[in-house]
Amino acid sequence: MRMILTAAALSLTASMALAQTTITVQYPYPELFDETQKQLAEAFSKKHPDIKVEFRTPYKEYEDAAQRVLREGITGNVPDVTFQGLNRVRVLADKEIAVSLDDFIANEKDFDAEGYHDGMRQAGAVNGKVYGLPFAISLPIVYYNMDLVKQAGLDENSLPKSWDEIIELAKKINAQGEADGVMAEWSITGNWLWQAMVFANGGTMLTADETKVAFDGEAGKQAIATLARLATEAKSPNMTANDMLAAFSAGKIGVMVTTTSRVNAVTKQVGDKFELKTGVYPDIKDGVTRLPAGGNVAIITAKTEEKQKAAWEFLKFATGPEGGAIMVRTTGYMAPNTKAADLLKDFYTRNPNQAVALSELPYLTGWYAFPGDNGLKITDVIKDHMQSIMDGTRAKEAEAVLAEMAADTQALLPRR
Amino acid sequence: MSLSASQNRAGLALIAPASVLALLFLFAPLSSIFVLAFTDYQLGDRSLSFVGFENFEALADDPTFWKSLSNTLIYSAVVVPGSMLLGLVSALLIDAGTSLRSFYRTAFFLPVMASLLAMAVVWEFMLHPSFGIVNATMKALGFAPHNWLKDGGIALYVLAVIGIWQSFGFNMVLFMAGLSAIPRDLYDAAEMDGTPNAWARFKLITWPLLAPVTVFVAVTSVIRSFQVFDTVHALTQGGPNKATEVLLYTIYAEGFEFFRSGHAAAITIVFILLVVGVSLLRFVSLKKNGASA
Numbered sequence: 023m024r025m026i027l028t029a030a031a032l033s034l035t036a037s038m039a040l041a042q043t044t045i046t047v048q049y050p051y052p053e054l055f056d057e058t059q060k061q062l063a064e065a066f067s068k069k070h071p072d073i074k075v076e077f078r079t080p081y082k083e084y085e086d087a088a089q090r091v092l093r094e095g096i097t098g099n100v101p102d103v104t105f106q107g108l109n110r111v112r113v114l115a116d117k118e119i120a121v122s123l124d125d126f127i128a129n130e131k132d133f134d135a136e137g138y139h140d141g142m143r144q145a146g147a148v149n150g151k152v153y154g155l156p157f158a159i160s161l162p163i164v165y166y167n168m169d170l171v172k173q174a175g176l177d178e179n180s181l182p183k184s185w186d187e188i189i190e191l192a193k194k195i196n197a198q199g200e201a202d203g204v205m206a207e208w209s210i211t212g213n214w215l216w217q218a219m220v221f222a223n224g225g226t227m228l229t230a231d232e233t234k235v236a237f238d239g240e241a242g243k244q245a246i247a248t249l250a251r252l253a254t255e256a257k258s259p260n261m262t263a264n265d266m267l268a269a270f271s272a273g274k275i276g277v278m279v280t281t282t283s284r285v286n287a288v289t290k291q292v293g294d295k296f297e298l299k300t301g302v303y304p305d306i307k308d309g310v311t312r313l314p315a316g317g318n319v320a321i322i323t324a325k326t327e328e329k330q331k332a333a334w335e336f337l338k339f340a341t342g343p344e345g346g347a348i349m350v351r352t353t354g355y356m357a358p359n360t361k362a363a364d365l366l367k368d369f370y371t372r373n374p375n376q377a378v379a380l381s382e383l384p385y386l387t388g389w390y391a392f393p394g395d396n397g398l399k400i401t402d403v404i405k406d407h408m409q410s411i412m413d414g415t416r417a418k419e420a421e422a423v424l425a426e427m428a429a430d431t432q433a434l435l436p437r438r
Numbered sequence: 439m440s441l442s443a444s445q446n447r448a449g450l451a452l453i454a455p456a457s458v459l460a461l462l463f464l465f466a467p468l469s470s471i472f473v474l475a476f477t478d479y480q481l482g483d484r485s486l487s488f489v490g491f492e493n494f495e496a497l498a499d500d501p502t503f504w505k506s507l508s509n510t511l512i513y514s515a516v517v518v519p520g521s522m523l524l525g526l527v528s529a530l531l532i533d534a535g536t537s538l539r540s541f542y543r544t545a546f547f548l549p550v551m552a553s554l555l556a557m558a559v560v561w562e563f564m565l566h567p568s569f570g571i572v573n574a575t576m577k578a579l580g581f582a583p584h585n586w587l588k589d590g591g592i593a594l595y596v597l598a599v600i601g602i603w604q605s606f607g608f609n610m611v612l613f614m615a616g617l618s619a620i621p622r623d624l625y626d627a628a629e630m631d632g633t634p635n636a637w638a639r640f641k642l643i644t645w646p647l648l649a650p651v652t653v654f655v656a657v658t659s660v661i662r663s664f665q666v667f668d669t670v671h672a673l674t675q676g677g678p679n680k681a682t683e684v685l686l687y688t689i690y691a692e693g694f695e696f697f698r699s700g701h702a703a704a705i706t707i708v709f710i711l712l713v714v715g716v717s718l719l720r721f722v723s724l725k726k727n728g729a730s731a
Contacts, residue, residue, distance in 0.1 A: 085694055085695060089481060089694060092481045092697070093481070095484075096484060113482065117482040119482070209677075259567065259568070260585060260588045260678075261567060261588060262562075262588065262673075264562060265562070265566050265568075268566060268569075269566070269567075269568050274568045274569065395478075395480055396696070398695060398696040398697060399692075399696040399698065402691070402695075402696070405677075406677075406679050406680065409677060409678050409679045410679060413588065413590075413678060413679075
């Protein structure tokens with residue numbers, strides 16, 4: 023008994039001597055990230071024995087995460103590192119809860135060479151300042167039911183590369199009468215896919231000074247026309263996201279356009295029912311196309327310089343090659359860090375459907391958050407307008423819908 | 439009769455715990471909502487400024503709010519009579535029969551106890567547009583299938599049907615309690631006096647004697663239907679295009695999704711006024727009953 027006590031006391035003093043700084047970390051979706059964060063903390067403590075990572079009870083989801091850290095911002099009880107939804111960086115920067123990372127990044131040598139490329143920094147940037155590094159991200163991709171695709175006369179070498187080809191394929195699948203041709207999850211988080219479609223054509227949501235709507239330009243007109251064609255020509259069904267996933271997994275939809283973060287769940291649900299294959303997002307053009315990252319981002323909220331330094335080490339590790347590799351293996355999300363894929367060669371050979379989106383990483387950009395007090399309300403306005411196209415009621419007057427959507431968004435932007 | 443000073447003090451001491459709790463957990467949050475409704479506060483702000491009636495003026499101009507209010511009233515207008523009628527009929531049937539009473543009682547009460555969120559998932563599968571059992575049945579019977587939750591014209595009524603299914607068991611139990619309080623000899627007397635049939639007995643005895651229970655059931659049903667949230671949150675998120683947006687969901691979206699706390703507080707006040715109004719109606723009707731009796 024005495025020996026155990028002495029041993030415990032010894033190990034206690036030993037760990038006390040080493041663990042000079044303790045940082046508290048909080049993250050959302052415990053069912054997805056518990057194992058990831060545990061392994062991260064273990065691997066991190068081996069590299070940095072002087073920093074101790076402690077976890078707070080995880081947030082339920084992104085809404086909960088943002089609400090809690092906003093409330094804690096008032097009471098001063100924030101954690102040192104918080105993982106948040108990528109489109110909520112802006113509100114945390116506006117309320118001065120997130121710490122700017124620009125000085126830390128400026129002090130790093132070879133930051134780009136370590137895989138923390140420019141797109142990755144853009145993803146967590148607000149008004150030109152970086153406030154977070156993306157951790158687990160998702161990008162839009164295309165899911166194919168290969169059984170239906172083959173019946174329509176195509177194979178894995180002739181999969182569509184453009185929206186035109188997707189719509190053609192969808193018509194052929196429709197003609198077989200067994201399943202719906204195509205559905206895009208346009209409603210996901212209100213406007214993520216809308217952003218993807220506009221950014222893919224080289225457009226932006228607002229003008230550079232963020233005072234005027236810009237998505238009603240040429241890129242936006244193309245995007246809304248594509249959506250309208252999905253509704254009219256391709257007869258895309260009007261379903262909720264859950265219904266769409268269930269229908270696709272049951273073999274009732276041929277082509278599905280949505281986020282990479284669904285690969286794991288869809289693969290499991292499909293099982294042996296049909297051959298599932300993923301493909302890159304259509305119409306990617308070098309130098310023009312950008313794709314918004316979904317997923318979550320690591321943000322420093324620590325107050326003291328000592329904790330901020332320790333938190334930065336943790337951020338670098340979690341979003342670096344090693345942390346990214348741990349995250350990919352345990353979740354099925356993508357690691358934004360380009361070096362992480364080097365550590366994951368075996369994983370991606372075994373899971374080719376996960377590897378598809380890697381080629382989209384160079385096009386990575388931020389998930390745009392609208393400025394001002396009505397920033398998140400705007401998301402809802404865009405969603406409602408898109409609904410009126412996708413359920414067919416106003417698919418024939420897509421440009422009029424786009425003009426109204428722009429006017430309604432403009433009315434909610436801050437007046438300067 | 440006047441109380442002595444010590445009696446007075448004892449009385450105050452006795453009501454102190456209840457009043458402190460009421461102040462802390464009822465009046466304090468309520469009054470902070472009232473204050474918030476007149477500010478431009480957003481979650482996370484460190485300061486706020488008073489903006490007078492601006493939030494309410496914004497509400498008056500906001501089509502989403504009006505849609506939400508009218509949807510709530512329509513939902514209530516379908517669910518309240520539906521769940522009361524079904525509750526009353528099933529209570530009468532169970533009360534009239536002799537076998538399997540507790541089985542029926544439990545079966546019909548089950549939806550009340552089940553988590554509506556979990557049940558919503560089941561409904562979602564049943565209503566699935568391409569392979570849901572509801573559409574399969576419609577097709578088999580020769581009717582056209584519908585996209586139940588995505589058709590703006592019917593989605594609210596689909597939610598209302600789920601609402602009736604969920605709440606009629608509760609009304610049934612209340613009505614059964616009311617029925618058991620009616621003396622049996624009244625029915626015996628009516629039979630001896632020659633009431634022609636069951637309907638006449640119901641009109642003459644059951645319905646009038648159930649009146650207090652009916653008023654209570656009506657008021658609680660109205661308030662409960664105003665509070666619909668789970669099914670909307672789980673199945674439609676207020677869509678398509680606000681076709682199923684209801685007050686509680688709007689409050690949630692404004693406060694916790696858009697972080698517009700001032701707006702959310704203003705809608706909350708409208709909601710509280712509605713509920714208080716209904717409760718006052720009950721108070722008045724009870725008073726009237728008491729006076730005439």
